Amino acid sequence: MDDTSSKLLTSLRNKKLLAIIRGNNAEACFNTAMTLINAGITILEVSLTTTDAFKLISRIHETAAGRVLLGAGTVLTPGQVHEARDAGAQFIVTPCLAPSTDAAFKLGLPSLVGALSPAEVYAAARAGATAVKLFPASVGGPSYLKALREPFPHIEFIPVGGVDAESVTEYLQAGALAVGAGSPLTHDAPRGGSLSELGDRARKFIGLTQAASARSHHAEGLRQWTS
Numbered sequence: 001m002d003d004t005s006s007k008l009l010t011s012l013r014n015k016k017l018l019a020i021i022r023g024n025n026a027e028a029c030f031n032t033a034m035t036l037i038n039a040g041i042t043i044l045e046v047s048l049t050t051t052d053a054f055k056l057i058s059r060i061h062e063t064a065a066g067r068v069l070l071g072a073g074t075v076l077t078p079g080q081v082h083e084a085r086d087a088g089a090q091f092i093v094t095p096c097l098a099p100s101t102d103a104a105f106k107l108g109l110p111s112l113v114g115a116l117s118p119a120e121v122y123a124a125a126r127a128g129a130t131a132v133k134l135f136p137a138s139v140g141g142p143s144y145l146k147a148l149r150e151p152f153p154h155i156e157f158i159p160v161g162g163v164d165a166e167s168v169t170e171y172l173q174a175g176a177l178a179v180g181a182g183s184p185l186t187h188d189a190p191r192g193g194s195l196s197e198l199g200d201r202a203r204k205f206i207g208l209t210q211a212a213s214a215r216s217h218h219a220e221g222l223r224q225w226t227s
């Protein structure tokens with residue numbers, strides 16, 4: 001595994017939260033991104049379905065360089081991979097196995113590849129996914145993730161799709177590397193909604209993920225001490 005993929009995995013393992021932005025108001029989306037970053041979120045994805053997505057990625061990259069790991073989401077084509085990298089994206093996220101996966105691999109960009117079924121999970125891992133984005137996670141919930149972890153114990157999973165504050169802890173306890181939160185976190189902020197309320201939600205999500213991280217580190221320490 002190369003250094004960029006290792007860095008992303010380490011950050012996801014430590015922070016356990018990937019924030020996802022999508023919307024049709026570029027300025028509101030930029031304000032959303034900066035509010036999340038200022039609240040303490042350090043891993044961020046901008047979906048390419050967002051208005052002026054590449055310009056937005058570039059603007060966030062220029063404004064918050066060194067403060068955030070910035071990715072492009074809903075990346076499907078090799079051309080989009082190149083544009084995302086040139087805009088400043090440090091990793092790509094896909095909804096499924098797509099031509100973008102191989103293009104990212106060739107460019108040395110880490111990729112979080114979307115999959116749902118066991119066959120899709122296996123194919124994504126074989127294609128070189130840095131981690132598998134379990135999507136849409138809400139279809140099976142934490143129990144489905146736990147079941148997938150049995151045959152695929154060495155694959156890192158990031159559930160995305162319907163992950164809200166009430167399910168964060170359950171997904172992490174089921175073995176998720178991290179969780180990806182979109183609209184349950186951002187709500188209406190990408191459309192011009194309250195940034196103050198967004199900051200409150202961000203801090204709540206951070207608190208939940210960091211509490212789970214602390215429990216995980218404590219459990220690992222106990223296992224090492226007793227082994």
